[in-house]
Amino acid sequence: MYIYKSIPLENLFYITSYVLELPFQATLNGNKSNYEQSLGELYVRLFNIELSKLIKTGLNNGYHDEESELLTVRGKINLPRSIAIRCKGKNSIACIYDEYSTDEYLNRIIKSVAIKLIFSNISIDSVEINNSLRQNVSIMDNIAQISLENISWENINFNKYNKKYKTIILLCELIVESLFLISENESNNFKVVEEKLFHKLFERFIRTFFRRTYFDINVSDLKMKWNLNETYNFIPMMHTDTTITCLNKTLIIDTKFYKEILGNNRGSRKFRTDNIYQIFSYVMNYKIQHSTQKVAGLLLYAATKLSLEIDIFPYNCRLGDTPISIDILDLSVEPSKIEAQLKQIYTRYFIDDFIF
Numbered sequence: 307m308y309i310y311k312s313i314p315l316e317n318l319f320y321i322t323s324y325v326l327e328l329p330f331q332a333t334l335n336g337n338k339s340n341y342e343q344s345l346g347e348l349y350v351r352l353f354n355i356e357l358s359k360l361i362k363t364g365l366n367n368g369y370h371d372e373e374s375e376l377l378t379v380r381g382k383i384n385l386p387r388s389i390a391i392r393c394k395g396k397n398s399i400a401c402i403y404d405e406y407s408t409d410e411y412l413n414r415i416i417k418s419v420a421i422k423l424i425f426s427n428i429s430i431d432s433v434e435i436n437n438s439l440r441q442n443v444s445i446m447d448n449i450a451q452i453s454l455e456n457i458s459w460e461n462i463n464f465n466k467y468n469k470k471y472k473t474i475i476l477l478c479e480l481i482v483e484s485l486f487l488i489s490e491n492e493s494n495n496f497k498v499v500e501e502k503l504f505h506k507l508f509e510r511f512i513r514t515f516f517r518r519t520y521f522d523i524n525v526s527d528l529k530m531k532w533n534l535n536e537t538y539n540f541i542p543m544m545h546t547d548t549t550i551t552c553l554n555k556t557l558i559i560d561t562k563f564y565k566e567i568l569g570n571n572r573g574s575r576k577f578r579t580d581n582i583y584q585i586f587s588y589v590m591n592y593k594i595q596h597s598t599q600k601v602a603g604l605l606l607y608a609a610t611k612l613s614l615e616i617d618i619f620p621y622n623c624r625l626g627d628t629p630i631s632i633d634i635l636d637l638s639v640e641p642s643k644i645e646a647q648l649k650q651i652y653t654r655y656f657i658d659d660f661i662f
Contacts, residue, residue, distance in 0.1 A: 313608070313637045318504075320641045321511045322348065326476050345503045349481055350423055354439045356474040357416065361445055366468055368410030373402045409449045412462070412471050417446045418454055419478045422485065454482045480510060505563040508608050512561050512635075513548040515648050523552040523656070533594045546588055550655075556601045557655050558592060560585045563608045567634070577621075577632060581605055589628050602629040602655060609634040620654075 323329065373384065375391060381403025388400045420443045424436075459479045464472050484506040517525040528549040532541060548559040560581070568575040582605075589603040620633040635647055 317637050317641065317644070318345065318348070320644075321507060321637075322352070325480065325507060325510045325514050326352070326473050328352075328473060345500055345507070349477065349484075349503070350439070351435060353419070353423065353474065353477050353481065354435050354442070356477060357420065357442050358438065360416070360470065360474060361442055363470065365408040365413050365446070366410065366471070367406055367408055369404045369406055370409060371402055372405040373400065375399070376401050407448065408446070412468060412475060413446065413449045414452045415454070415457065415478055416471075416474060417443060417449045418451045419481055420446075421451060422454060423481065457482070480506060501563060504608075505561070508563055509547045509561040512559060512606065512648070515645070516548065516550055516652070519645075519649070520652060523550050525550050528558075528592075530591060530595065533591050544588060544591060549592075551599075552656050554599055555656060556592065556596065556599045557604060558585065558588045558601065559604045559606050560588065561606050561608070567607050567632075577605075582625075582630070585630060586625055586628065589630070593628070602631070604651070604655075605630070605632045606651075607632070607634045609636040609638065 375396070375398040377398055379399060380401045382401065384400040384402055391398055391400060420439060424439060424443070457479075459475075462475060464475075484503045513525060513527060516523065526549050528546045530544050530546075532544065534541070546558050547561045550557045550559070562581060564578075567577070569578045570576075571579070585603040585605050589601050593599070593601045620631050622629070622631045624630070633651070635644065637644060
């Protein structure tokens, strides 16, 4: 079964498993019987499996501040509020105390994502999964919801006490980042939703692969400011998909997923102008801010059937004195060959020194 133009279903499970650090065979065996499921449905299925496992083993408890009006003192007294209460003729005292319960940060994220999924534009065709997801949410009734828009995912740390949360939190991050990419106008367009979900998964896969495969490099989704002399509050920061640094070399990768890589430019087939502008801006701003570094840019497209027929990749050029390359990653081959292609990219930039 092939979906997303040229990508076998098994490879979709492989990429998902790799990003979420799940055993590939377990993911594949649990889902491959349903060839018609979408990527969104796969996310829901995996999320519900992880949530069910978490609830079965027991949600972690944690301390958090609670403030209540009590008849006896507990913890610290909120004096201004207590005085206001007494002025109203009540005999209670406003107290702030530590409460030990499951209403802690990671559980709040998970519950909020679960509710987001239930009411999102991702269709859940399986009645069993829908009911199970709703039942799991009902078990978390005492846990508060939080806003998912401003979570600092990079600041969430895992240790021996919460390591069982790692997979589901990684999945939460992937789901949240994907869903917030989808506008209200696009929410009812199934193809657009699926392509944006896959684009985010593809971006994360590239970053995760280099981070887990090579230990002598620094891999990040770098945020950087524009090289401006003044501060402009409404100019957003640049946010690269993947930035790899090794000694004095830096490679900035911008991942893309389109039905067709080449666009129509006044009747002729050309690379997409906005993609070129974007990677060029990343590289030029990085070079100005890191003058001692050798910097290159790479537009990396998930291969489609059409792109596999074009014998021009990798396409290397220099814009000014800046090396920019455009390449594809063939996702129609077996997983070991997908990894081999990524290793070739590493060799080309950081060992052979061909591009720099």
